[in-house]
Amino acid sequence: MxxxxxxxxxxxxxxxxxxxxxxxxxxxxxxxxxxxxxxxxxxxxxxxxxxxxxxxxxxxxxxxxxxxxxxxxxxxxxxxxxxxxxxxxxxxxxxxxxxxxxxxxxxxTPGVDDTPYIRFAIEQITFDEELMGRGRHSSECYQTPAATRQPSDDQPAQNPQPQPQPNPQREPPRRPMQFPRASSDHRRGRAGEVMLLPSDPPRERHQLGFVPIPLRIISLGPLVFLCLLIVVALIFSNVYALTNHGLYDYDTNTSARYFVFQYLPPLLGMIIIFWLFVVQAAIYRIMPYFSMSKKGPSTRRDRTLQTMPITPANFVLPDWRFFQMGEPLIGAVLTIFWLTYWTIPLLSCLYGTQWFTNVGAPRFRWTPVQGLGWFIMVQYLVLIVALVMCMIRFRKRNSALMWDPTSLADLIILFQRSNILPDYIQSETKEHMRTELPPRYCRLGYWTTNQSPDFFYAVGEANQPFLELSTSFEPSANEKVESTRTSGESQAELRYSQASSFLRMLHSPWVRYRWCPWFLRDGAILAWAIAAVLLLIAFLVVSFVNKAVGRGFFALLPATTQANGFSPANFLYSFVPSLLGMFLFLAWQPIDVYFRSVQSYANLSEQTGATARRSILLSYNAMLPGLVALRALMNGDIKVAYMSFISIMAATIPVLAGGVFTALLFSNGEVRMTASMPGYIALCVFTSIYALSYLVVWPTRYRYLPHSIDTVAGNVSFLYASRLLKDSSIRNIRTKADFIARLDGRVGTTLTGDGHRRRRQNEKDTDREARYGFGIYTGIDGKEHLGIDRMQRPGSGEMLVTTGVGGRQGR
Structure with missing residues (x-):
């Protein structure tokens, strides 16, 4: 002792x-x-x-x-x-x-901080609150106190002072954590790494150069020809009316001539606009890939995947984003398209009635407004120039596509052997993809590696390492992952915090059902619905109380037609109603585009998943407007069919509103604005259907997503860890028909990975199609992810699909 x-x-x-x-x-x-x-x-x-x-x-x-x-x-x-x-x-x-x-x-152990264990206990306590959306934000973590500064080895040690350990529960939350990415030195590659090298298409492989049908000469040519016919008709109308004192005699406001001069011009203009919608949708969905087909890096093309949109957005307001992305020609084309939309109100007031006394008996005759006729002619000539620019830009030699990338399944072919997938790690729970991904000069085409002569087709970054997703987080023997945290926090604590925060966000309903366009959120839809119903009631009351429209009303403006065919009253009561109707028509198009785009995810979010044709192969945005409603009805997507029908029906509102009113001289010598009652009744019916449609436009939980899907990166974030990208049965696909058959599971080699040939038990049996889902699954790196995958795979558990409702309710 x-x-x-x-x-x-x-x-x-x-x-x-x-x-x-x-x-x-x-x-x-x-x-x-x-x-x-x-x-x-x-x-x-x-x-x-x-x-x-x-x-x-x-x-x-x-x-x-x-x-x-x-x-x-x-x-x-x-x-x-x-x-x-x-x-x-x-x-x-x-x-x-x-x-x-x-x-x-x-x-x-002396010198080891036990903060990770304390944090783990806190997170387990607050886990249930986080899953219900009541806890603190999933992307926030409590700040760990920095370690006390210690003297170096060559300095004399000081007498250590006691440092109180703060309570982590009382620490203020700090900004969302930035997950570590592969460092720039790591991306340059080292000796022995597999580097991705660009290559020309081999002769035995599928030659590139696909251009979607709406952007080919065979489709743009007829559209240009139709525009030329309208230009010729406008020139003839103006010239003939000047030399022959008008075009035709006015009879009544319910005759066939009234339809020709008041309804037919805006109706033809609306057909061209629907054609432009199809061309515009094709431009949006392939523009990122055409941009990646260019040779040489560009500072404006380093964020093509996360910034260039793939869903149309050039409706009520012009879309000028392509000017900022190094595509001024496309930006100019879309601007011209947008200006063409507003020719419908001008076409509605192009023709009016004029009192002629020098041609036989005095009478009213139909005559064009000379100034409007020449202005519309110039506008259509500009449109022809824009269409020719599209023909030049979207030529076969400028394309690196094998086929039209219209669906989610096409991304599997484009990214299954890409070297940029490690950038998307944990991106499925991010709210803004544009700021989360690093800049990349991506290229679309054929590739090879420095260690293999094989060729493959993918989106990638040239002369960069080909990293597997499972090793993208692991530092090499002489390299540490970059960290923005303080020096006192160990790498184990950083990794633990990231993994824990990501898992909590992955299972959080607040993150899963976070994103929806601002105009379809509950508050916005409620405001639109209330405003639409109130305006509809006011419109019907003013129209039919005391027969105000049928008896006519004073214009409060001069109704006399001038020598050039212009009448202030006729112009006002044709242009303004048609302008308001055009605004209603264009305001519905983003709603229709959203429901078309998100329907694949809505079907994938069903409890039992969906077949490939009803989910990852859906391509509603690439279909013609009339075919969308029919195809959606056949697939059981009732809401998409209804939204597409309303988008077509709404085109009648500006057409009817612009031609229903005209100034007439009554027997008592008064000039009043009167309405064509058949057209006015039809206008009231279509307007009522349009206004009441806002009551059923609410998107259900099936259509809510963690972030936007209007870019390529937004969709790839739900596929980067899926086993579909590593399935050998869909490698080296030559045609899209073969690709669709493999996804359906109708061929000998299926996507289950077992490679067996499907057999029929008897002649009445049919092959069971593969089903896909959107939920939490085990990815190729062995970790949980939120995204798209097969519902069942041999050797792995079922996919966890959380919808909040059961069955097909609310769809």
């Missing part, structure tokens, strides 16, 4: 230099070892080392010296005998045990 007292006295009086060393993680440790203790540290320059965590025996010190620090190892001559000194309570506890078990005791 005296010897022990002497040793204790020696420790207290000698007070050796106290030195604290940060735990250095072995460079050969893998990703899983980051969660373990940093006990295996490398020796420092002075020959000191960190004691093993299982047998460390920190010595008893006064309370002012209670911070755990590592004492410097004294020389062998002054090295005291090993001690195992504990407090009185610890001594009594150990004395009660017959056999000490150091593995079970494992006292805390």
């Amino acid at each position: 005296n010897q022990v007292d002497t040793q204790i006295h020696s420790v207290k009086t000698t007070r050796p230099n106290i030195h604290r060393t940060d735990s250095i993680r072995s460079s050969s440790a893998g990703y899983l070892s980051d969660y373990a203790s940093d006990a295996s540290s490398t020796p420092n320059a002075n020959g000191y080392e960190t004691p093993p965590s299982k047998v460390s025996t920190p010595m008893q010190r006064p309370m002012q010296e209670s911070e755990m620090t590592l004492p410097a190892r004294p020389t062998e001559a002054a090295l005291p005998a090993p001690l195992n000194i504990r407090s009185n309570r610890q001594e009594r506890s150990r004395a009660e045990r017959d056999v000490p078990d150091f593995d079970r005791l494992s006292p805390p």
